[in-house]
Amino acid sequence: MPGSGFRASLSWLHTWAGVLLGGLLLAVFWSGSLVVFDREIDRWMLPSTRLGPPPTDLSLDRLVVPHAQQLAGTAVRWSITLPTQRTPVIQLEYPDVAGVSTRRFIDPSSGELLPDHGSWAATGFLFPFHYSLHLRWRDLGYWLLGIAGMGMLLLLVSGVVIHRKLIREFFSFRPHKSTQRATLDLHNLTGVVALPFHFLISLSGLIIFFAIYFPTVIERIYPGNPAAFSTAAFGTYTRQASGEPAALASLDTMRDRARDTWGDEPYMLRVWHPGDAQAYVEVRRTFAHQVTMNVDRMTFDGSSGALLLDHRTGPIAAIQRFFSGLHFVQFEHWTLRWLYFLGGLSGWVMIATGLLFWTGTRRARHQRQGHSGAHLLDAICVCSCSGLILATLGFFIANRALPTDVGRFEIDRAALEGWAFFLIWASTLVHALIRGAAAWRGQLLAIGAAALAAVLLNWLTTGDHLLFSVQHGLHAVAGMDLMLMMLALLALTTARRLNRRAADA
Template identity: 50%
Template sequence: MEPTFRGSMNWLHTWAGVVLGGLLFAIFWMGTLSVFDREIDRWMAPMTRLALPAKPISFDALRPTIDEAAAARSAFWAALLPTERQPMIRVTWRDATGPVVRYLDPVSGHALPDPGTWAGTRFIFPFHFNLHLRAWNIGLWIVGFAGMAMMALCVAGVVIHRKIFTDFFTFRAEKKPRRLILDLHNVTGVLGFPFHMAITLSGLIIFYMTYFPSSLQVAYGGNNQVFAKEAFDLYNRPKVNKPGELASLDAMVAETTKLWDGDSPRSLVVRNPGDAAALVQAVRPGEDRVVARTDTASFDGATGALLHHRTAGAPVLTTQRFIAGLHWIQFRHWTLRWLYFGLGLVGCVLIASGYLFWLESRRKKHQQLGLQGVRLVEGLTIGSVTGIIVATLSFFVANRLLPPGIVFLGVERFALEIWIFYFVWLATFAHAWLLPARAWLDQSRAIVCLAVAAVLLNWLTTGDHLGRSLAQRHLWSVAGMDLLLLLGAGLAAVAARRLGPRTVITHDTKAISSRGAS
């Protein structure tokens, strides 16, 4: 540590960034993609590229899947109903093997083919907040620690930049790489500072029960049920272990529509399906506001009688739901959604430029002293930045190449996609450490090839080329995905072009020097 406060903040900013930058980039990258997780779902699962029906389906047509859940003795059955971003019905329950997910046609109620992919909502989005490390909530704790570090990095960055507002308007593209990278780091840091602080803090607040369990222990003696009742006004009742039939779901939905001034439910949940004490709960949509709505109407499954109606929560809960809503961005506002996406990418550039500045400012000294620190961190940087992008694009390409229903060595299709992602990501780290002189160039070229290949494969395997997807409103999400892939390919091509000549010159110079010395 340094003797002065500003020096200590500089030390903290530098080394916390170096140690945690790779993890933070992965979290920011996956979080940025999660802004359009449902659009990614539709690109990766062509059978879900449906038009939103003008007339809602009869909810009683969903009974066959409820009967399946009852036969599997599942404690619940849940259905997410169609929206513009997700025009199919998504039903879930649990059987002896684990979660069951089905997609249903919103018009007929018939099951759609198994997409065979976890796509955005089941792979990319959970990776953002738990890294798919669910045992003992390890992933949540790692991401939470990284979130705290990100906030500390932001504050330390403000402290060490005395001319922070001047730096915001300073970008010297014609200067040496080190100066240019620092300017880029400063600009992205100041531009995204409010967003980065808000998005990081809100992410921590969402999982307050995991990070601050002592509050529940002290206030409620660890009694989760009492806490849930007082804080969330949750309504439930035990099963009676007697068979029972459900009353008309359509009638219950009609009553909720009256309660909610014409709003149809966003989701339906049947608790204890097949039991005489089954409970049907309808959840109100919240796409028209930031606050993550918790309005729920609970009905007796057998009679259809309204048992409980939860509306606005307590002030503290409403505040927490507002903060959660800011982070989840489930509200219907496309301008803000694109703003979130852009600022997420700004965060990625901020982290990457911080790594690059560290490398450029120490490369010459480490070479003179024969140290390996720069080579180690450069490999970490390449794998963390271009590597995860290459892995993500490989995930998309694999999705278009793997045949439906394929099983390889007992591994199902969705798992094969995920294994390809991790294998390619690890390979990019190995490539970066083994061939550091060419790694940036090679991986930039890989991004170009994979992004273009993904667009072409989408066309060849589904017929949804850009001309078609742009012409049909319900395919705009597919068009947006293709356009972003092509834009990313273009940016990577520019980067590869700038890197190529410099790399060749560097190697030629070394070769000439070696021949001269001999």
């Protein structure tokens, strides 16, 4: 058994790793919990995509190619994502003249081009926020999250050593005790109940981006030739455009050939240099029915339809892609999806209660000594917990409240939604610095009001109130409204309890 000195050192390490990385980890776990249902949130944020189940077979040549040629005829590539039960629309993505990625949705039954809502929605904003924080300069976001992932592993290991009586602490939640005692009990409970999940999700997050964190490994194996690594690991095929026009061969034929070869469905086709004699088409295999996010792909000549490359996931790449599948949970398994969601929220609660307990134990002492550090950490804790939730709700409200025609003023509506998120998040920090401990109650009340406002705005702007969504099988929309109402109830109840405790103090 480790000695008392060793445990004391680990306790110090556990405390300060949590304090220094707590805010970052809270953002990661909160956004990660949400993106488990990112496509369902998309249905709520993109009303025109609230369609019924897609047809079992459809013609890309008839439904998609005409729209792609009209909208993105000069683009270097088209990406066509096929519809599923979770995403009942065809997604067409292409870079515009400025190189900015643009996506449009097509009704798979009629071939009608659906209205552009001018929103990144959850898959375009919350999902990248989870793994990059939208900090792309020199991969800064990836590196920050890499540090956070390593810190989380350190917190988990040190926490197990420090808390030797894990089973007893699992059954020691005392919500009616003092605030500090209840906070510590909840921290221990959430840390124990989902410990394997927290460890797996942190480790897999680091493995996914190994090429960023350990680029020298690739350089050692493929010196001066990183393209060879991409070809061997992911089946990447490239060639330059010729500048000579040529008609595009049938995408339906390529998709059917890939389906027959795999005995499985494709999920995406990517056309490179469309309309050129050197065009080529990637057909990628679905991973909806397996944990591993395979990189199986078949590449065809865009003019003749001849097969250029049939790539299958190799054994080494399969290990990395297996961990990717465990992390991103893109396979179809609703029970596991809900468990991932609850596991992510338990991680968020574990980190939040750890920060709350630490600041609570030091607040009075720091105030007596005239130190301002505890006040700053209190504000950061408020901003990282209730502030982040309030910013997310502001993002949803902006999606429903902003007019759809702001593009005619040359304003990027999707960017406005993103700015709403970050500006509200920053304002919660300012509010916490000004109001101190009272900021908790104020922001919890704001969360309750904002969550109910989001539900009301969805009804007013689309007509799809909760009963309508349930009756018409719009389960994603109904689920989103229900979760918002549950969040409002939880926030208002907690605010009331804080008010009662403040009055009793």
